Amino acid sequence: MGPTRELRTVCVYAGSSGGALPEYEASAAALGRALARQGLRLVYGGGNVGLMGAMASACAAGGGDVLGIIPRALASQEVSGTTVGRQVVVNNMHERKKMMADEADAFVALPGGFGTIEELQEAICWNQLGVHSKPVGVLDVADFFKPLLSFYDHLVTQGFVKPEQRACVISASNPDDLLSLLFGHEVPKGLVDNGQWVEAGAPSLPAGNPPE
Numbered sequence: 001m002g003p004t005r006e007l008r009t010v011c012v013y014a015g016s017s018g019g020a021l022p023e024y025e026a027s028a029a030a031l032g033r034a035l036a037r038q039g040l041r042l043v044y045g046g047g048n049v050g051l052m053g054a055m056a057s058a059c060a061a062g063g064g065d066v067l068g069i070i071p072r073a074l075a076s077q078e079v080s081g082t083t084v085g086r087q088v089v090v091n092n093m094h095e096r097k098k099m100m101a102d103e104a105d106a107f108v109a110l111p112g113g114f115g116t117i118e119e120l121q122e123a124i125c126w127n128q129l130g131v132h133s134k135p136v137g138v139l140d141v142a143d144f145f146k147p148l149l150s151f152y153d154h155l156v157t158q159g160f161v162k163p164e165q166r167a168c169v170i171s172a173s174n175p176d177d178l179l180s181l182l183f184g185h186e187v188p189k190g191l192v193d194n195g196q197w198v199e200a201g202a203p204s205l206p207a208g209n210p211p212e
Helices: 022-037 050-061 093-103 114-129 146-157 175-184
Strands: 009-013 041-044 066-071 086-090 106-109 136-139 169-172
Touching (some): 009 022, 022 041, 022 050, 041 050, 041 093, 093 114, 106 114, 106 175, 136 175, 169 175
Parallel strands (some): 009 106, 136 169
């Protein structure tokens, strides 16, 4: 574990529904309270529904700073409810994800569906490539992420992901433990450094164009 890093803002991806288990919503609220308690700003996808709403509401109730970023198509209160804290409305999902990533010093995923997993995977991929060097963690509530974490290990054994890159994803079942890991996590070096492949013998690329 490397030295403690400075974290001011944590981007959290979470489901817009409550899920099948009460533990999901309880842990989302616990994460919100933990963020407020540690003086960390929360950036999330906006609205007050599902795990997103439980987390944001708990963070705000604890005195935390909350920023919701929501696409115009989802901004209707009939769809997402009233956003907790400050709200920024953007044109589309791409703008939403970019702004959330730009604002964040670290990323956390709570249980969720396709959108949550897609956002988590993008944060991991950008970490792997070296687009950013921000820690990425999952709050593994009731073993929700256990199959996905096992699949990441499978990617290593099958030669598609290097062990040191697999280490970019950290997990814990308790919010305070996860935040402590984020503070102390040493992010593995990405495959691209200032537009150059890190791997020996790999061709150089123009800056700003990571491989796909």
